[in-house]
Amino acid sequence: MRTAFIQELFEIAQNDPRIILVVGDLGFGVVTPFMEELPQQFVNAGVAEQNMTGMAAGMALSGKIVFTYSIANFPVLRPLEQIRNDVCYHKANVRIVAVGGGMAYGSLGPSHHATEDIAVMRAMPNMVVLSPGDPVETRLATRALIDFQGPAYLRLGRAGDPIVHKEEPTFEIGKAITVRQGSDVTLIATGALLYDTLEAANSLAETGIQARVLSMHTIKPLDTEAVITAASETQALFTIEEHSVIGGLGSAVAETLLEAGTYPRYFKSIGLNGEFSAIVGTQEYLRSQYGLDANALVHTIQNGIEG
Amino acid sequence: MTIKHQAVDLRELTKRIRRHSVVMTHLAKASHVGSSLSMIELLAVLYGRILRVDPTQPDWPDRDRFILSKGHGCAAYYAVLAETGFFPLEWLDTFYKNGSKLPGHSTHTHVPGVEISTGSLGHGLSVATGMALAAKRDYKPYRIFCMLSDGECDEGSTWEPILFAPQYQLDNLIAIVDYNKIQSLGTIKEVIDLEPFAQKWRAFGWAVQEVDGHNLEEIEKILARVPFEPGKPSCIIAHTVKGKGVSFMENKLLWHYRSPQGREYEAAIAELEGKE
Numbered sequence: 345m346r347t348a349f350i351q352e353l354f355e356i357a358q359n360d361p362r363i364i365l366v367v368g369d370l371g372f373g374v375v376t377p378f379m380e381e382l383p384q385q386f387v388n389a390g391v392a393e394q395n396m397t398g399m400a401a402g403m404a405l406s407g408k409i410v411f412t413y414s415i416a417n418f419p420v421l422r423p424l425e426q427i428r429n430d431v432c433y434h435k436a437n438v439r440i441v442a443v444g445g446g447m448a449y450g451s452l453g454p455s456h457h458a459t460e461d462i463a464v465m466r467a468m469p470n471m472v473v474l475s476p477g478d479p480v481e482t483r484l485a486t487r488a489l490i491d492f493q494g495p496a497y498l499r500l501g502r503a504g505d506p507i508v509h510k511e512e513p514t515f516e517i518g519k520a521i522t523v524r525q526g527s528d529v530t531l532i533a534t535g536a537l538l539y540d541t542l543e544a545a546n547s548l549a550e551t552g553i554q555a556r557v558l559s560m561h562t563i564k565p566l567d568t569e570a571v572i573t574a575a576s577e578t579q580a581l582f583t584i585e586e587h588s589v590i591g592g593l594g595s596a597v598a599e600t601l602l603e604a605g606t607y608p609r610y611f612k613s614i615g616l617n618g619e620f621s622a623i624v625g626t627q628e629y630l631r632s633q634y635g636l637d638a639n640a641l642v643h644t645i646q647n648g649i650e651g
Numbered sequence: 652m653t654i655k656h657q658a659v660d661l662r663e664l665t666k667r668i669r670r671h672s673v674v675m676t677h678l679a680k681a682s683h684v685g686s687s688l689s690m691i692e693l694l695a696v697l698y699g700r701i702l703r704v705d706p707t708q709p710d711w712p713d714r715d716r717f718i719l720s721k722g723h724g725c726a727a728y729y730a731v732l733a734e735t736g737f738f739p740l741e742w743l744d745t746f747y748k749n750g751s752k753l754p755g756h757s758t759h760t761h762v763p764g765v766e767i768s769t770g771s772l773g774h775g776l777s778v779a780t781g782m783a784l785a786a787k788r789d790y791k792p793y794r795i796f797c798m799l800s801d802g803e804c805d806e807g808s809t810w811e812p813i814l815f816a817p818q819y820q821l822d823n824l825i826a827i828v829d830y831n832k833i834q835s836l837g838t839i840k841e842v843i844d845l846e847p848f849a850q851k852w853r854a855f856g857w858a859v860q861e862v863d864g865h866n867l868e869e870i871e872k873i874l875a876r877v878p879f880e881p882g883k884p885s886c887i888i889a890h891t892v893k894g895k896g897v898s899f900m901e902n903k904l905l906w907h908y909r910s911p912q913g914r915e916y917e918a919a920i921a922e923l924e925g926k927e
Contacts, residue, residue: 364788384788390818395777395811402781405767406789407712425771426808430778433768434759 345500345536346374346443348479352486353411354378357385360490362407366400368393368414374503375413397423397438401430404437409490416444416458420465420497431495432470439489440465441498445475445535446586447634448502450626457621458499462534463591465497466564472517473564475499475585475593477538478508481561484515492517501536502627508538508559518562520570526556529649530574530608533584534560534593537636541584544641553649563593568600575601580610580649586636589615612648614641659699661867664734665691669896670923671730671743677911679726679747681755685894685906687727689831689864690798693889694731696870697796706736709763715793716766716782720775721800721829722756729753729762737764773806775799776826780812783824783884794877796825802834805843810855817856822878825885826857829864831893833904849888857886864889897922 354377357363365378366387379386389396393414400410412419419440420427431438442458449456465473474489474496476482482500489496513521523538524545533541538559545555556578558570575581581601583594594613601607616634623633631637635644672687698704703715719728726746733740738752745751752761756770769775779797786793803809816824830848832839839845852859858879862869870889877885893907894900897919900911911919 364785387784387819390811390815392811392815394773394808395780395815398774398777398808399781399784399812399815401767402778402783403785404781405778406782406785408785426774426777429768429771430774 345476345479345482345505346503348482349441349486349498349500350374350378352483354382356487356490357382361385362409363490364403364408364410366396366410366412368396368412368418370414393418393422394426397426397440398430400438401426401434401436404431405434409437409439411439411441413441413443416442416449416456417461420458420461424464428468432468435470435494437494439496439498441500443500443502445499445501446537447621447627447630448536450630451624453624454620454622459586459616459621460588460591461497461499462563462585462587462593463595466591466596470494471564472496472562473499474517474562475535476561477533477535477559478505480507480509480512481515481521481559484512485561488515488517499535505536506539508542515561518565518567520567521559521561522556523559524555524557526554527578528554529580529582529645530556530558530578531582531584531645532558532560532571532574532593532597534563535586537584537586540631540636540638540641543638544645547638547642548645551646555645560593563596566596566600568604571597571600572604572606575606575608579608581608582645582648583613584636584641585615586631587615588618589613590618610648612644614644656700661695661699664699664731665695665867666923667734668695668727668730670920671734672726673897673911673916673919673923675726675730675743675746677916678744679755680910680912681726681747682908682910683723683726684911685833685900685903686721686724686800686831688895688897688900689891689893690724690829691727691895692865692867692870693798693827693829694727696867696874698731698735700871701874702796703793704764706764709737713791713793716779716795718766718769718775718779718795718797719757720769720797721772721803722769724800724829725755725757728757732762732764738762772800772803773808776809776812780816780821780824783816783821784819786823787819787821794823794825796827798827798829801828801830801832801839801845804828804845813852813855813857816884820882821884822880822882825877825887827887827889829891830888831891833893833902833907835907837904852886852888856883858883859886859888861888861890864891865895
């Protein structure tokens, strides 16, 4: 996803001088072509995310479309007040890009895991929250953000996330993509867990359970229609995210259903249970430990339905 | 672009903004009158002589930008904007009131001439730096002036743009510190001593000038000279007196908070009207 984002942005920026990429002294090797070939559209703010974000607001208020870029929590939690006051309050065209959403930086530890970012960004007024499911969606999301008006958060995985979409789907901010049809249960995934969710759905099919899989690449504004339809057409609904179950996709879906008065027979929000991802290991290992890999998903879904 | 700077009588403007600030904080029962009074002359010179702005077109793309990072001093800021024609003077009486356009920290939403909303300290200089960088990248001639409080120089986020701006040679950026030497819970010296203050800015790569922040002629002379050095951002450390102009408020921490009421209000107005 990281590579897809940078390549797409580089391509668009070559013909759009409004675009500025501001990095927090990160992206070695990755941002190099952008830095070397578009120096007038590149800024290294240094290891100073508060200034990076405040400056981004200032540049956006001067007519630029500014992408701030750093790892996991660094562009999100450290400068949170700059995001709230300088970016969101002014409806500035700043796109905050976090690479390493969830536990993508595995063994680097919880300081480098973004596991509350969706909740926090969702709460910001005027902020749109995107969490694409694979590199294809990442390219489409990046493109969609160019002429989008107002602030946005783009949560990415890492380099080498598996491709889910063999063909380019229709992408619209705020519209879920149906990745797999199914009428028994619905699995709503966001971010790179889309791939594992689809694998889980395929395994469930072998046991006779047909799962619908939605890629909820936009968490705010949520595609409430897709959520409500899924809840009324299928028996059980599961949300799947590499994020705390507090305030993320699962919360957004639950709020939507309760307010709409549409109750599935069974609902479960699958994610991290409000704890630090302190176990040491790769992203794959951590997913297995925290019940987020395809096997664990199958198990949880089967238990849910049968229970 | 017509900017009738020379027509403005700075002494008269100063007197009027100072009086508005006291009346506004009185009517609103608001804090921060001392923080407004210390920067009256600085605002008067900026809006009366220096800033290339047009009140009839507050969004003119090539205007100079002014950012009040010390958003709590907004009574004086709103007053200077109203006095120079950005919005009707009557608005000033609604400061803090239910349904008003003018809250207790500078807000851009309904107020012509206010570039950005501030209030949380340590934000303004970064936004100003971003604007200065955008202007440089677009080869635009406008300047960005940012007024900071001394207290907000405690914020780490103030020092991030102080580090950044010289690296990018932003000589279109001018920081003005209203150095009135008193912050929320004590004097600057008692809380977090900033001295040697000018040397700190210089060491970070800024071209620095110090000025008596209540001397109109001196302020104008200094501000007319920016940038002080090509390729460097400029910093003006303005030595000011908190509560300046009302003798019993001067240099008193109490008047960071206290709202002028009753006899104190009457005495303040009498003193301001009697004084040149």
